[in-house]
Amino acid sequence: xxxxxxxxxxxxxxxxxxxxxxxxxxxxxxxxxxxxxxxxxxxxxxxxxxxxxxxxxxxxxxxxxxxxxxxxxxxxxxxxxxxxxxxxxxxxxxxxxxxxxxxxxxxxxxxxxxxxxxxxxxxxxxxxxxxxxxxxxxxxxxxxxxxxxxxxxxxxxxxxxxxxxxxxxxxxxxxxxxxxxxxxxxxxxxxxxxxxxxxxxxxxxxxxxxxxxxxxxxxxxxxxxxxxxxxxxxxxxxxxxxxxxxxxxxxxxxxxxxxxxxxxxxxxxxxxxxxxxxxxxxxxxxxxxxxxxxxxxxxxxxxxxxxxxxxxxxxxxxxxxxxxxxxxxxxxxxxxxxxxxxxxxxxxxxxxxxxxxxxxxxxxxxxxxxxxxxxxxxxxxxxxxxxxxxxxxxxxxxxxxxxxxxxxxxxxxxxxxxxxxxxxxxxxxxxxxxxxxxxxxxxxxxxxxxxxxxxxxxxxxxxxxxxxxxx
Amino acid sequence: xxxxxxxxxxxxxxxxxxxxxxxxxxxxxxxxxxxxxxxxxxxxxxxxxxxxxxxxxxxxxxxxxxxxxxxxxxxxxxxxxxxxxxxxxxxxxxxxxxxxxxxxxxxxxxxxxxxxxxxxxxxxxxxxxxxxxxxxxxxxxxxxxxxxxxxxxxxxxxxxxxxxxxxxxxxxxxxxxxxxxxxxxxxxxxxxxxxxxxxxxxxxxxxxxxxx
Numbered sequence: 001x002x003x004x005x006x007x008x009x010x011x012x013x014x015x016x017x018x019x020x021x022x023x024x025x026x027x028x029x030x031x032x033x034x035x036x037x038x039x040x041x042x043x044x045x046x047x048x049x050x051x052x053x054x055x056x057x058x059x060x061x062x063x064x065x066x067x068x069x070x071x072x073x074x075x076x077x078x079x080x081x082x083x084x085x086x087x088x089x090x091x092x093x094x095x096x097x098x099x100x101x102x103x104x105x106x107x108x109x110x111x112x113x114x115x116x117x118x119x120x121x122x123x124x125x126x127x128x129x130x131x132x133x134x135x136x137x138x139x140x141x142x143x144x145x146x147x148x149x150x151x152x153x154x155x156x157x158x159x160x161x162x163x164x165x166x167x168x169x170x171x172x173x174x175x176x177x178x179x180x181x182x183x184x185x186x187x188x189x190x191x192x193x194x195x196x197x198x199x200x201x202x203x204x205x206x207x208x209x210x211x212x213x214x215x216x217x218x219x220x221x222x223x224x225x226x227x228x229x230x231x232x233x234x235x236x237x238x239x240x241x242x243x244x245x246x247x248x249x250x251x252x253x254x255x256x257x258x259x260x261x262x263x264x265x266x267x268x269x270x271x272x273x274x275x276x277x278x279x280x281x282x283x284x285x286x287x288x289x290x291x292x293x294x295x296x297x298x299x300x301x302x303x304x305x306x307x308x309x310x311x312x313x314x315x316x317x318x319x320x321x322x323x324x325x326x327x328x329x330x331x332x333x334x335x336x337x338x339x340x341x342x343x344x345x346x347x348x349x350x351x352x353x354x355x356x357x358x359x360x361x362x363x364x365x366x367x368x369x370x371x372x373x374x375x376x377x378x379x380x381x382x383x384x385x386x387x388x389x390x391x392x393x394x395x396x397x398x399x400x401x402x403x404x405x406x407x408x409x410x411x412x413x414x415x416x417x418x419x420x421x422x423x424x425x426x427x428x429x430x431x432x433x434x435x436x437x438x439x440x441x442x443x444x445x446x447x448x449x450x451x452x453x454x455x456x457x458x459x460x461x462x463x464x465x466x467x468x469x470x471x
Numbered sequence: 472x473x474x475x476x477x478x479x480x481x482x483x484x485x486x487x488x489x490x491x492x493x494x495x496x497x498x499x500x501x502x503x504x505x506x507x508x509x510x511x512x513x514x515x516x517x518x519x520x521x522x523x524x525x526x527x528x529x530x531x532x533x534x535x536x537x538x539x540x541x542x543x544x545x546x547x548x549x550x551x552x553x554x555x556x557x558x559x560x561x562x563x564x565x566x567x568x569x570x571x572x573x574x575x576x577x578x579x580x581x582x583x584x585x586x587x588x589x590x591x592x593x594x595x596x597x598x599x600x601x602x603x604x605x606x607x608x609x610x611x612x613x614x615x616x617x618x619x620x621x622x623x624x625x626x627x628x629x630x631x632x633x634x635x636x637x638x639x640x641x642x643x644x645x646x647x648x649x650x651x652x653x654x655x656x657x658x659x660x661x662x663x664x665x666x667x668x669x670x671x672x673x674x675x676x677x678x679x680x681x682x683x
Contacts, residue, residue, distance in 0.1 A: 016669045017662050021642070054670075065501075123679070148589070149562055149563075149589060159666060198555055254679035298489045298491075323489065417498045436561075444516050
């Protein structure tokens with residue numbers, strides 16, 4: 001066999017059968033479930049009198065619509081009765097079908113994409129799926145991971161496989177050292193700004209190069225998480241000693257008897273061959289990346305904090321010009337204006353992109369000894385899991401956030417998509433560490449500026465978008 | 472799943488790129504436990520002047536008369552025409568359920584979000600990918616003639632609008648699934664023995680993935 005990319009290898013290892021319809025039956029090693037995209041799949045299983053193929057490999061946890069306040073009473077504390085019912089149904093489905101569950105009152109509950117890696121549920125070389133587009137996060141572990149729809153959730157539950165079609169390969173190499181104040185989030189936004197929100201469509205992205213090698217696993221997860229915002233379902237990073245150190249000792253990591261064999265297999269298998277061919281390649285210089293902030297309603301509408309919005313004349317065609325005009329009107333911004341100094345109403349630090357312990361540390365570092373500006377009506381910090389929250393409290397980060405004027409909440413997706421009570425009001429402007437600035441994403445009429453955790457903290461202090469390097 | 476064989480319907484022209492699944496169906500409707508009943512919530516933020524929740528009686532909502540789906544000629548529309556990257560963003564299949572429930576059988580665009588495209592095929596909706604130049608030409612026609620009809624023949628892979636007829640690409644497997652409205656799970660379970668054999672081999676090569 002010729003030289004292969006990491007994606008090619010993962011694909012080949014998981015092939016069960018080539019089907020007559022031209023798709024491939026791909027074996028799925030791990031399946032994460034949450035309350036929003038699974039109820040219809042369970043209902044259909046029940047209707048067809050089917051059983052899950054293999055339950056020991058799944059995990060369910062509520063995250064999308066859980067409240068981030070009043071969690072002491074567990075599910076009974078949820079005042080939104082429709083949300084409460086959806087979470088109750090996840091619990092009853094998990095019990096009925098014997099699927100392991102981290103319930104609302106479990107310290108391990110959290111955003112699926114934070115919980116999976118934290119528990120060692122996410123392991124190198126796996127295929128992993130979830131009814132959520134940010135499943136690409138787990139690709140940081142050299143695992144083939146992507147989001148699926150509810151019909152596919154049902155298919156995986158019933159057959160432990162997916163009917164898949166092979167993607168093309170797109171390698172993004174990042175060289176050099178990131179400048180001070182620039183994080184993985186900025187790298188992700190910069191890449192999306194470079195290739196566009198459909199630039200990765202039909203491709204598996206593989207991130208590599210010295211800048212990626214130097215990143216922690218949490219930073220790599222942030223980067224892979226945003227692949228879908230560049231149109232790519234899959235984002236991957238090859239296995240190395242950083243991966244190994246992160247996985248070692250996790251609750252569901254291979255046990256001591258199997259560890260050496262697992263590491264040996266991962267080390268020899270999970271990387272692209274030196275002469276592997278990619279369908280597309282891009283090389284980026286880390287030094288070119290300044291702290292990023294989005295200005296529009298697609299993550300590709302992004303710019304350096306010290307720059308200016310494009311003018312309409314810079315649009316590549318009439319259609320883009322029209323999309324920019326629509327975005328500018330929605331965001332209440334003018335072509336060519338600067339974003340630094342733009343007043344804000346709210347701050348959101350959280351989401352599967354940026355709610356891990358390193359994200360909270362980065363934000364707290366900026367906030368230490370400082371106060372949230374009077375203009376900010378609400379500054380939220382929502383840890384990604386109960387264990388992240390506990391770790392942060394152990395380090396005293398909660399005190400730094402609270403002393404600065406942030407609200408210290410319980411884990412969930414929260415204001416990233418505003419399914420729970422954490423939402424923007426029409427016209428409100430928010431600096432958010434989440435992943436989507438779509439119209440209405442954080443609440444109907446809400447205006448989202450995507451930034452890194454440190455930039456969100458700096459914005460909270462300044463009461464406006466600001467270059468954290470100037471604080 | 473309803474078979475899709477030949478479909479004729481009014482084109483709904485949405486001349487924008489990057490129409491994401493949050494726009495197609497906002498988050499508050501994802502609290503539903505069902506996979507039907509989303510028709511009234513398609514494009515909710517743009518379709519109504521007031522905010523809605525899943526239990527808001529629809530009769531109390533105020534329609535936005537400027538929005539295309541509220542214009543009489545498009546209320547029964549069933550062929551969406553849009554620009555690039557339609558259905559990007561969230562994996563929510565609810566977005567496709569809302570389109571299907573509204574009566575949309577075909578979405579024509581130069582490109583689609585990858586997850587959205589799969590979700591369409593799993594619900595008997597055809598994501599019809601055609602060249603940008605043809606999309607632009609269709610917009611010109613559809614915007615000049617509100618109520619313009621399109622006909623899609625899935626078996627022949629033909630799109631007809633006015634006097635124009637164009638071929639489109641669709642692989643055999645997906646074509647057959649649309650034509651027959653096939654249940655994919657039942658079909659895949661015919662390979663149960665192969666899946667079992669595969670699992671047994673993986674138990675040997677990567678035993679740490681199996682705890683029992």
